């Protein structure tokens with residue numbers, strides 16, 4: 001079997017609010033995700049059910065200090081370089097550039113930080129892949145405008161993006177507009193800075209916010225290509241196909257409906273219009289978003305250049321309401337698949353599902369794909385020598401890379417690259433804690449904020465290095 005394309009982009013992916021820390025340094029403002037607590041209230045906050053408008057400075061949130069990448073990025077990028085990364089996916093913290101979100105002028109210290117970081121990447125031949133908004137919305141825009149439910153967000157985002165496209169021209173080529181845009185439907189405070197009042201029609205608000213993000217994405221795709229025709233702009237989907245629980249056609253139909261609610265986002269991003277099934281459903285429910293005359297033309301004229309997605313697990317769906325009640329507590333819920341094993345957090349491990357998802361996306365759009373998150377969250381425990389022997393992580397990644405290779409080589413999927421999630425341990429988006437780790441690099445930090453923050457290589461470090469050096473041949 002032939003292998004991956006010669007220029008395949010191997011690397012890893014992080015997000016600003018999960019690793020930078022330095023939450024109040026050099027003019028940074030507060031963002032939505034800074035306020036999400038750990039523990040039992042987190043889910044209610046991320047889903048917008050519980051308002052969290054105060055920031056308790058005295059309280060310890062792991063994300064406040066993260067892994068202090070803000071001050072240690074040179075060491076971290078050197079380690080990525082040592083593994084042979086060709087690409088590093090990261091995100092810019094909106095509130096480092098515009099601390100409130102609606103200022104006239106950007107914050108120079110924030111811009112300098114990223115400029116230095118990108119230059120550091122290039123020293124090692126690493127191409128940055130930048131997410132403009134990774135679960136990130138300035139808190140001032142949440143409090144004053146209600147986040148993405150407000151149309152004015154489009155112009156704040158446009159201004160922020162323009163500053164990035166102009167300032168980092170020559171340093172960055174690949175951009176993603178919104179991380180896991182479909183998470184708006186599942187965690188609207190995390191995805192769009194939206195929370196609800198008791199009387200709100202939540203579904204209507206979610207689709208209105210989604211419409212605003214989709215239009216903003218098309219608008220900045222246009223802008224990016226005007227500033228530099230070489231810029232490549234991608235969308236980003238929380239991926240993973242949904243299987244029917246049984247071959248009862250009702251279950252098959254239910255799985256299709258659940259998949260469609262995710263693929264709606266890529267349908268608009270890539271095809272440039274609202275698909276018929278969405279128009280019908282949103283009209284039937286009386287929740288079709290309010291639009292401006294220019295919106296549909298923008299969507300149509302400025303589709304994305306490529307499609308990126310995260311893949312951790314597949315899901316199952318049932319039409320039976322009694323069975324459907326049994327979904328697990330994850331933000332993106334699923335029924336348990338009896339054929340699969342799951343991670344310690346109940347995420348079902350399914351490498352063939354990865355090949356299936358790659359095929360679904362490529363069959364549907366025939367556009368280049370980019371896998372920008374994949375990995376195993378685990379409770380890594382260093383042994384007596386202080387070493388993490390994470391063979392379970394190697395097994396997970398090996399099986400997924402093998403499935404991805406089959407999609408490329410046997411099925412003909414056009415794939416640009418692959419970045420594992422959290423190549424260095426960082427704060428979990430789902431739990432807000434450190435102990436759910438994904439890294440090849442261990443960070444000495446616990447959920448209470450103890451630890452030296454020292455970095456050390458896990459067993460998987462040398463393994464991934466070898467995978468990259470052999471372009472995915474030596475697994």
Ligand code: BGP
Pocket residue numbers: 015018179180238310373377421427428429430431436
């Ligand atoms: C994705 C997010 C990431 C990330 C990852 C793993 O949904 O884009 O930000 O954290 O999932 O999730 P978790 O951190 O909950 O394990």
